[in-house]
Amino acid sequence: MKKLESRQDIENLVNSFYSKVVKDEVIGFFFNDIAKVDWDKHLPKMYSFWESILFGQMSYKGNPMAVHFPINEIQAMEQKHFDRWLELWKTSIEENFVGENADMAIYKSENIARLMAYKMDLARRL
Numbered sequence: 766m767k768k769l770e771s772r773q774d775i776e777n778l779v780n781s782f783y784s785k786v787v788k789d790e791v792i793g794f795f796f797n798d799i800a801k802v803d804w805d806k807h808l809p810k811m812y813s814f815w816e817s818i819l820f821g822q823m824s825y826k827g828n829p830m831a832v833h834f835p836i837n838e839i840q841a842m843e844q845k846h847f848d849r850w851l852e853l854w855k856t857s858i859e860e861n862f863v864g865e866n867a868d869m870a871i872y873k874s875e876n877i878a879r880l881m882a883y884k885m886d887l888a889r890r891l
């Protein structure tokens with residue numbers, strides 16, 4: 766087990782997470798069928814997103830909440846979907862990494878997911 770400490774580590778982690786996501790029965794369809802994600806574009810954004818959060822690199826420029834609203838309009842993003850997202854993220858981390866940054870990656874994802882779930886739910890009530 767190693768520490769999560771380089772851009773390469775983040776790339777490995779994110780790749781391992783999405784290899785689970787695309788096969789997943791609970792959330793895979795959001796990526797495969799609804800957003801029809803262009804992985805060559807999406808993956809580098811996710812590497813930069815996590816690099817910015819964990820290492821303060823500020824390499825990610827974007828609005829992570831905004832991209833989820835149109836998806837939420839097509840298919841409600843519900844608590845069960847966030848729970849599954851978090852479970853896959855946590856598993857991907859715990860299978861490969863230990864230490865402070867690994868813990869932080871879990872902690873931050875839980876906070877962002879909580880906020881996102883709240884915002885998606887609110888948007889559906891408007």
Ligand code: HEM
Nearest residue numbers: 795796800807814827828829832842846847850874877878
């Ligand atoms: C039910 C849970 C979630 C689903 C189904 C989901 C789905 C998606 C999809 C389909 C995209 C790609 C949009 C596209 O490129 O066309 C995306 C982008 C993204 N997601 Fe999520 N997401 C979820 C939760 C989260 C959480 C919890 C985070 C953060 C911890 C997150 C962070 C991001 C970021 C940073 C992007 C890229 C935004 C950009 O293009 O700048 N997502 N998500």
